[in-house]
Amino acid sequence: MIRVPRSVGISGLLVLMFLYLPVMVLIVLSFNASTMGVEWKGFSFQWYEKLLADRSIIDATVNSLMIASISTVLSLLFGLGAAIGLETWRGRHTSWMNILILLPLVIPEILMGVALLMVFVLFQVPLGFGSIIIGHMVFNVPLTVVILRARLRKLDPTWEDAARDLGATSWEVLTHITLPMLRPAIWGAALLSFTVSLDDFVVTFFVAGPGSTTLPLKVFSMIKTGMTPEVNALSAIMVVVSMVFVGLSWIFQQRAPVSPTTPSSSE
16 A cells, blocks of 8 residues: 655645635634624524525525526436447547537636627527526536546447347447446436536526526625625525535446346246
C-alpha cells in the first residue's frame, strides 16, 4: 500500500474546507433567529416556515421541478440515441460529431443564453416553459451523452454479439441487453441532468418568459433588495438538494454494469 504523506492529507482537508465552508455558513445562518444577517440570535425554524407559507416560492418550486423533469426525460431520450449511435459508428468520420456535441459544455453560459434568445426571437418562439426546457436540453443532452458513452465503452460487447447470433433483433438487443446494462449510467445521467436543470440561472434568465419563474430566478429577485433570512433558507434547501442528487448520481455511476438476466439452465 502506498503511504500518503500527512501534508497531502492536510492539504486535501484545507481544500475541502475552502470549498464547503461558505456552504456550511449559509446553512447555519438559515437557522439564525436574527433578521440582521450574520448576527447570531438563536436557533429557529421560522424562515423555513415563512418559505412554506410564501405562495410565490411554492409556484417557483413547482415550475423548477416540472421544467427539470421534462428536460431530463427528453435529454435522456435524445442523449441515449446519440450515445449508442456514436459508439456504434465510432471512427474517424464521427470525430467532428463528438466536437459538436461537446461544444455546448464549454461555451460560456451567458453566450449560450444570448444565442438561444436570438434564435427564439428570430423564429418567433414564445418565451416560457417551452423555451426554458429547450434551453436546458442544450446542455443536458451533451452531459447525458458523455456519461452514457463512458459506460458504453466499459460494456462487454460479447453479450450483444451472442444475442444477435441467437436470432435477436436489434430492438430486442437494445431492450434486453444494452439498456439493462446501462441502467446505472442512465440513473446517474438523469440525476445529474435534473440537478443541473434545477440549479440553472444564466440560460434560464435569458429564455424565461412571464409566469415561468424558477427557483434560481426567484432567489435572484429576492437578493435585489438585500440578503434576507428567507434567502438563506431557500439557498440552503437548494444547496442540500443539489448535493444529494449529485451524490446519488455519483453512486449510480460507480455501480457495476448490470448483466442481462440469463435463464436458469435445466438439465
